[in-house]
Amino acid sequence: MQHRVDSVLSELARIIESRKGGNTEASYVARLFNKGEDTILKKVGEECTEVIIAAKGGHPYQIIYETADLLFHTMIMLSHYNLSLDDVVRELARREGMSGLEEKASRNEAPLEP
Numbered sequence: 001m002q003h004r005v006d007s008v009l010s011e012l013a014r015i016i017e018s019r020k021g022g023n024t025e026a027s028y029v030a031r032l033f034n035k036g037e038d039t040i041l042k043k044v045g046e047e048c049t050e051v052i053i054a055a056k057g058g059h060p061y062q063i064i065y066e067t068a069d070l071l072f073h074t075m076i077m078l079s080h081y082n083l084s085l086d087d088v089v090r091e092l093a094r095r096e097g098m099s100g101l102e103e104k105a106s107r108n109e110a111p112l113e114p
C-alpha cells in the first residue's frame with residue numbers, strides 16, 4: 001500500500017513537472033501553469049471548499065473524489081513555487097513524535113524557515 005502511494009504520487013509529480021511550458025491545448029496541467037499563480041490558487045481554494053461540502057454530505061466516495069482533486073491541485077500549486085510533496089513530507093517527518101501542542105508553542109519561537 002505504502003509503495004503504491006509513493007509510486008502514484010511520484011509519477012503524478014513527474015507528469016506535473018513535465019507539463020510546465022507544455023501544450024495548453026492538450027493538457028489541463030499545462031493550461032493551469034500557463035494561466036498562472038492566481039488561477040492555481042483559486043483552484044486550490046475551490047477544491048478545499050468542495051472537500052468540506054463532500055465531507056458534510058457524508059458520502060465516502062465523494063470525500064475521496066474531492067480530496068483527490070484537492071491533492072492534485074495542491075501538487076500543482078507546490079510545483080508552481082518549485083516545491084514538492086517531498087518538501088511537505090520532510091516537514092511532517094521533522095514534526096514526528098512532537099506533540100501538536102508543543103509544536104504549536106514552538107511556532108511562536110522559531111521563524112518559518114527550514
Ligand SMILES: N=c1c2ncn([C@@H]3O[C@H](COP(=O)(O)OP(=O)(O)OP(=O)(O)O)[C@@H](O)[C@H]3O)c2ncn1[C@@H]1O[C@H](COP(=O)(O)O)[C@@H](O)[C@H]1O
Pocket residue numbers: 012015019026027028029030046068069072
Ligand atoms: N489527477 C488528475 C486530475 N484530477 C482532476 N483533474 C482535472 O481537474 C479539473 C477539476 O476541476 P473541477 O472539478 O473544478 O471541474 P471544472 O469545473 O471542470 O474545472 P474548471 O473548468 O473550473 O477548471 C477537471 O478538469 C479534472 O479533469 C485532473 N487532471 C489531470 N490529472 C492527472 O494529471 C495528468 C496530466 O493531465 P493533463 O495535463 O491534462 O494531461 C493526468 O494524466 C492525470 O494523471
